[in-house]
Amino acid sequence: MSGKILIVDAVATNRIVLKVKLSAAHFDVHQASSGGAAVTLARDLHPDLVILGAAPCDMTCADLIAALRARPDLAVVPIVALLSEDTSAARVEALGAGADDIITQPIDERIMLARLRSLLRQHLALQDMRLNAGTDRAAGFGEAQAIPLRPGRITILGVQMAEAMALRTRLRSACGHQITALLAGGPITTAPGAPGADVFVLMLPAMAEERALELMAELRASPEARHGRIMCLLPCEGRNLAASLLDMGASDVIVGPAELSELTLRLGRQIQRKQSVDHLRTRLHDGLRAAMIDPLTGLYNRRFAMPFLKGLAMGQNDTTGGFAVMLADLDHFKQINDQLGHAAGDRVLCHVADLLGNGVREVDLVARIGGEEFLIVMPGADGAEARRAADELCRRIGEAGIALRGRPEPTHVTVSIGVAMGQAQPTERRASEHVETLLDEADRALYRAKARGRNTVTLSARPAA
Structure with a gap:
């Protein structure tokens, strides 16, 4: 199955006809006749997409969209309005009510399925991001959806510069977004390193299909457009390209002339979703940063340092020879507290973390692994270099x-350091055992440094492997 779709339509015939078309495309289809x-049903089913047809008798389509959006678990489910008439006023009304996209009758089945696939693809990718965000993922995205729309960046890419500039002028009069016009097929930012647009509007006038698809492919592959949304504008005679463009990654496709109000609503919706995903x-x-960075010192933490050390022990680095492992511990730290x-x-x-971090090479790792204990790993270092x-x-x-x-004079603190030397191991199991041995030897060396009066360095006397 390609996804769960809920059809809401007061007319049974409409529901049945649409269900047949969608079931043939392997969607899992469910139906409801009232708001x-x-x-x-949406609360229990958790659909991947909702299609709203003829308004149910108990509420308007706008009220139904609001009711669905009010639930945190349904706030970002794509909603498509199925319109019985293809007029600018009807499209603007549906978009203004919160619909993500529109399908008009008579239905072009190929374009309809491509629009649904595009929305589902974006929705499932968003679900993956929310899953990785953790237990509060739903609230996090819901908050982002509620954030007022900030001025976005729109880049119009036109095959003919005059048409791109004309559209730029029209949009500037209707919205407060930053709008740039550039030639399609060239650079898509105004300067190297400049931030990419939130939405790229690709204007594709009557032209060879192959060239139009090439321009879309080039834009989709551009690093500057990696996180951007793409809206394609096609003339009526280019209608047969719509499905292909959607399947290639376009976020929206408009066929034929669009009223400024409709275009502004569609762009606003794309910018909102882009900003929500950015959030x-x-x-x-x-x-991810919190998972590997110590919040107090800004150094790496144990969770990051241990896999790094194991990787060295497995030979997963470009340095040759062995490596050094140091354990540094603050002397008399309890007295300060x-x-x-x-x-x-x-x-x-x-203070000590800054001195440690600035006192090693760029390739070295410094981590806080305990209260006042630090780990320093030096790839490629020999015993003499580690001692120095x-x-x-x-x-x-x-x-x-x-x-x-509380102290009139600067306070001086010292550290004791234990050092052990390691070598790459032939197997993962031996590497894991070697890391445990190295840490144990460095800890023993640290203990000896403490016993010798502190503020000193002791090397492990045992061999590395």
């Missing part, structure tokens, strides 16, 4: 003072 039944993508990135408070302790931790680096870290930290409230 109340539609809301109940969700930011939440995902923040979540007890005497000056935990806020001062946090400042000391951040550890001695230098001890010296820099011991010499750098930090101003703390």
Whole structure:
């Protein structure tokens, strides 16, 4: 099955005819004749798409759309209005009521199915993003949907520059978005590194089908358009291209002249969905960052550091030879917390983290893996190089003072460091065992450094492998 579709139509014949067409295309089709039944069925069914035909007797189509959108679990389900008449006023009314797209009668089955596939493809991709966002994913996207529409960026790409500029002038008079006009087939940003548009409007006048599809393919493959929406404008004689463009990734296709009000509504809807997805993508990135970054110091955390270390042990790096593993621990850190408070302790931790992070090579990893314990991994380093680096870290930290409230003079802290040397292993199992051994040896070396008076470096005496 290609997805679950709920048909809501007061006319039984309409529901039956549409169900036959959609079932033949392998959709899982369900029906409702009233608004109340539609809301109940949608709540239980969780459809992937809703098609609204003739208005049910118990509520208007606008009221039904509002009722569906009011539910967090249905807020982003695509809704398609099936119009009995193809007029500008009817299209604007449906879009203004919140429909995502429109199908008009008589139905062009090929274009209808392509529109449904396009909406379902976008919806399922969004579901995957929401799944990765975590347990509060529904609320997160619902919040994004409720955010007022911010001015977006629209880039009009015209085969003929005069037509692109004319459309730019029309749109500027009707919306507050930033609008740029460029030639199709050329650069799609005004300057290298400039942000891509939220929506690309590809104007395809009467032209060879092959060239039109090439322009769409080039745009879809462009890195600057990777997260953008694409709207294609076709003349009436280009109608046979609509389904192909939708299947190639177009977010919307308009065939024939569109009233400015309809075009503005469609663009606004595309920008809203783009901004909503951007909001969700930011939440995902923040979540991924939180999963591997220590929130206090900004260093990597244990969750990131352990797979990194295991990868080195498995030989998954470009360096040759062995690698060094260091465990660094702040000396007498409990006294700072007890005497000056935990806020001062946090400042000391951040101070030491900065010195560690700035005192190693770019290829090295520094992570906070415990309260006052840090892990430093040096790919490709030998024992002598690791010893020099550890001695230098001890010296820099011991010499750098930090101003703390309650103390008139800068406070100096020290660290003790234990070092162990590792080598790449032939199998994943041996690599995992080797990592455990290295961490144990570095910890033993750290303990010996503490026993020798602290503020010193001790190397593990045992062999690397």
